[in-house]
Amino acid sequence: xxxxxxxxxxxxxTIGLNYKKxxxxxxxxxxxxxxxxxxxLTQAKEQGLDGLLVTSTCNRTELHGxxxxxxxxxxxxxDNTQGTIEEFQEVAYVYKNNDAxxxxxxxxxxxxxQILGDFEIISQLRQSFNRSKRHDIANPFIERLTNSVIQASxxxxxxxxxxxxxxxxxxxxxxxxxxxxxxxxxxxxxxFGTGKIGRNTCENLIKHTQNSKxxxxxxxxxxxxxxxxxxxxxxxxxxxxxxxxxxxxxxxVATGAQSPTISKDxxxxxxxxxxxxxxxxxxxxxxxxxxxHVTVIHLxxxxxxxxxxxxxxxxxxxxxETIIExxxxxxxxxxxxxxxxxxxxxxxNRLNTMKEEELDYQSKKLSNFNTEQAxxxxxxxxxxxxxxxxxxxxxANGDAxxxxxxxxxxxxxxxxxx
Numbered sequence: 001x002x003x004x005x006x007x008x009x010x011x012x013x014t015i016g017l018n019y020k021k022x023x024x025x026x027x028x029x030x031x032x033x034x035x036x037x038x039x040x041l042t043q044a045k046e047q048g049l050d051g052l053l054v055t056s057t058c059n060r061t062e063l064h065g066x067x068x069x070x071x072x073x074x075x076x077x078x079d080n081t082q083g084t085i086e087e088f089q090e091v092a093y094v095y096k097n098n099d100a101x102x103x104x105x106x107x108x109x110x111x112x113x114q115i116l117g118d119f120e121i122i123s124q125l126r127q128s129f130n131r132s133k134r135h136d137i138a139n140p141f142i143e144r145l146t147n148s149v150i151q152a153s154x155x156x157x158x159x160x161x162x163x164x165x166x167x168x169x170x171x172x173x174x175x176x177x178x179x180x181x182x183x184x185x186x187x188x189x190x191x192f193g194t195g196k197i198g199r200n201t202c203e204n205l206i207k208h209t210q211n212s213k214x215x216x217x218x219x220x221x222x223x224x225x226x227x228x229x230x231x232x233x234x235x236x237x238x239x240x241x242x243x244x245x246x247x248x249x250x251x252x253v254a255t256g257a258q259s260p261t262i263s264k265d266x267x268x269x270x271x272x273x274x275x276x277x278x279x280x281x282x283x284x285x286x287x288x289x290x291x292x293h294v295t296v297i298h299l300x301x302x303x304x305x306x307x308x309x310x311x312x313x314x315x316x317x318x319x320x321e322t323i324i325e326x327x328x329x330x331x332x333x334x335x336x337x338x339x340x341x342x343x344x345x346x347x348x349n350r351l352n353t354m355k356e357e358e359l360d361y362q363s364k365k366l367s368n369f370n371t372e373q374a375x376x377x378x379x380x381x382x383x384x385x386x387x388x389x390x391x392x393x394x395x396a397n398g399d400a401x402x403x404x405x406x407x408x409x410x411x412x413x414x415x416x417x418x
Contacts, residue, residue, distance in 0.1 A: 004338040006141040007050050007066035014100040015073045015092065016062030019114045022091040024300050028281020029083040032056035033258060040080045041135040047072070051139035053128045053146070055107075057121060058169065058197070058280040058299060059114040064104055066139075070094045101145065101331070105324045108149035109156050110163065115172065117163040117313045120196075122153045141335070148331040155323050162316040170200035172302040173276050174208050177250060181274060184209045190248040192241065192262070193255035194218045194227050197278050201252055206231055215248070217241055219255075242266050245273075254278040260285040269293055276302070333394075340393045343404050344386055346413040351382045 017030055032040065037054045044052050044065070049072070052065030061081075063073045074092075078085050095103045106112040110119050129146040132138040138146075157163055177184055189211060191202055198218075205214060215234045218224035228235045236244055245251055246268055253275065255261045262275070262284040275296045277284040282298060289296040355378045363369045393403055408415065 004141070004335055005342050006139055006338055009049070009066040009068050011068075012051075012064075012066050012097055012100050012141070013070045013073055014062055014064045014095040014103050015070050015077065016060060017088065017092045018060035018062075018112070019300065021093075024280060024282055024298055026083070026087060026091055027059070027061065029087065030061045030077065030081045031258070031280055032061060032077075032081060033256075036080045037131060038135075040076055041132060041137055043079070044076055045135055045137050047076075049137060051132075051142045052137050053125075053132055053142060055121075055124055055128045057124055058278070060107070062107070064100065064142075066141075070096075098332075101328065104145065105149055105152055105328055109153045109320060109324060111317065111320060111324075115169065116310055116317075118169075119153060119157060119163055122150060125149060141338075144334060145331060148327050152324050152327040155327070156320045159323065160316040160319045162313055162320050169278055169299050169302060170197055170204050173201055173252065173278060173299070174204040176276065176297060176302055177205070177274070178208060181250060184250075185211045187211065187213070187249035188247060189214045189250045189252065190217065190244050191215070191252045191254070192217050193253060193279070193283070194224050195254055195256045197256075198252070198254035199227055201254060201278065202227060202231065202233075205252075215244055217244060242268075245269070249273065251275045252278065253283045255283045257283055262288060264288050264291065267291055267294060278302075337390075337394060340390070340404055342415050343407055343413065344390050344393075346415050347389060347407060347411055348382060348386045350411050350413055351385060355379075355382065 017027065019027070022030070032054065033056075037056065040054055040063075041052065049065060049067060052063065052073075055062050055064075061077070063077055065073055067073050074085060074088060074094075077083070078088060103112070108122055108125050110117045110121065113121060125146060129138060129142070132142065181187060189205060189209075191198055191205075191214060194202070194216060202214065202216070205211060212232070214231075215236055216224040216228050217236050217238060217240065219238050221235065221237060224235045227233070245262075245266060249272070251262070251273065253262055256279055258281060260283055262277075264285060264287050267273070267288060269291075271293060273294045275284055275288065275294065277296060277298045280299070284296055284298075288294060355375075359371060359374055359378065362374070363371050389407060407413065
């Protein structure tokens with residue numbers, strides 16, 4: 001990608017892993033919390049990288065950026081997570097240039113989501129770009145690509161029914177509860193963790209179960225109280241967690257911690273207890289499933305649920321892919337214009353030099369020469385000439401390289417490479 005004069009590095013890469021080959025345990029090892037993402041971007045900047053996006057969700061962790069070699073990005077990821085390079089190589093993928101661009105379009109539009117048509121990733125992508133912008137590591141390519149993916153996502157959402165029907169991790173969890181817990185409207189439900197997935201699950205629980213006996217617990221109690229106030233629910237202190245688990249029928253865990261928050265010694269129950277772990281990495285210890293009367297379901301199980309909603313969504317994939325191709329084509333056309341941007345800039349500089357020389361000559365030759373007026377007219381002519389050349393190059397298609405060479409030769413231009 002060096003010919004596009006966007007980055008000092010040769011290629012644009014996507015490196016990452018997702019739910020297709022990496023199970024919840026491995027994804028947990030490579031997950032990045034906010035502090036880790038900030039640290040990764042700081043390191044990348046110090047290493048001279050000039051364009052990078054970092055995304056980490058419950059079903060994927062990916063780096064999209066410019067580098068001399070993808071190993072630069074892989075090492076950054078491993079240095080900031082619990083995963084090793086050997087573990088990464090077992091389950092990872094690496095895409096380059098056009099393939100990396102295409103992959104990000106599919107991810108951002110819900111076609112590569114664990115649940116088809118789940119558009120929650122697009123808000124993550126926005127956050128990723130804003131984070132990179134703050135670290136001054138979002139070059140024009142990254143900005144334009146992010147905006148193009150967001151545009152494609154909006155159009156697919158508005159013009160197709162790929163996201164029709166309520167299907168998400170939160171919705172799938174509630175569907176599982178409805179199908180597996182008898183008389184759920186009269187059962188006790190405890191929600192531990194009130195992040196985005198926790199909030200969405202809470203809303204879905206109330207909407208679909210008509211259950212008002214839902215208790216919220218969060219490490220930061222004020223966050224739980226804010227959500228509880230909206231739905232008139234009960235909030236308990238974090239110190240009451242063990243007692244509340246003993247009294248509940250369904251425990252939904254969505255704490256987003258980097259290590260398990262629910263351990264075997266927290267649970268003492270003599271009645272059936274269903275635990276849904278909606279976190280990556282897992283927030284429920286594996287040995288909890290060994291307890292009598294306890295059933296543990298992780299979000300990977302929920303994502304495998306196939307219902308009529310998902311089956312119906314599949315028919316809209318071709319329509320979504322057509323929209324992606326259209327917007328991706330516009331992005332590639334913009335990218336092609338970057339090839340000749342330095343030539344147009346050099347041409348404009350050369351014409352400005354010629355203008356200054358001529359105005360200086362005429363001002364000395366003519367006593368009543370109006371320098372100010374001549375300057376305005378000359379600038380307008382230069383603007384029109386450079387625009388004409390730019391339009392020609394845009395429409396030149398395969399002949400653009402020949403035209404660039406001719407322009408440089410005729411005007412004896414010196415191109416400043418990045």
